[in-house]
Amino acid sequence: MSEPLLTADAHLRRDDAARGDAPRKVVDVAVGVLIGADGRFLLTSRPEGKVYAGYWEFPGGKLEAGESVEAALARELSEELGIAVDPAHVQRWREQMVDYPHALVRLHFCRLYQWQGELQAREGQSWVWAALPVTVSPVLPGALPVLRWLGEEHVPPSA
Template sequence: MPEEAPAQQASGERVPVDVAVGVLIDGGGRFLLTSRPEGKVYAGYWEFPGGKLEAGESVEQALRRELHEELGITIGAVQPWRIEVVDYAHARVRLHFCKVFAWDGAFEMREAQQMAWNTLPVDVSPVLPGTVPVLRWFAEERGFSGPTHAAT
């Protein structure tokens, strides 16, 4: 998530910052969540990994770069999934969620974050607000009717 002050439109509405988000899913259907590192907004909250698009980057290019920078992996095919706009106190973000089923390399937590493979309900908390819709989407896809995460 962005750390700087968000841009403003003439109407006073904050311009969303585009963020590529990787929803890594392993062969058993588990998905990867990582914790936000110390020093960042929402440090310690769990989220799907990714980061801001740089000037001229596509969502896929940004996702490949971010997952290599943060996790040390090289991802395979990227499947664009859904887009969600989330208003945080510090920024408005447009999250481009992409499913990823294949990657190469060993996971390295290059920002001293933690990682956890999860199913529903997730067993890590607190969960970043922008992550909650994805857990609902997984529940819909998988016919899961229980709570998707612990209340934060």
């Protein structure tokens, strides 16, 4: 299921064609919505040196040439968090286009209920197992739709 374009900044950006610019290349990103047995979900902070450093997001990263969403997510979760994911257990969930000032991004959100290993902050990031309403901030604009979707699906943590 695809959602409409989400504009990541407060000012609506003019269409590339209206400006006479060449269309921007879409960057595909695999994003993991890791959901624990208690219903809480994993959020990670963006490390120093990256765009939006300190913002909270769902973990993941860019697809490499010829890489599937599932393989990219497994690779990124291993690189960033030291956990192993079987690409066969990756459940594609939704897609969202986000127009950030620095990039036009197609986010491929995948739900994960199974992984192996202990979380490690391999990029110096922080993480939190969260429930709705989320108490960490700021939250990356591309993560906001996921929080809404989780709320619509009524995924509260178990007591």
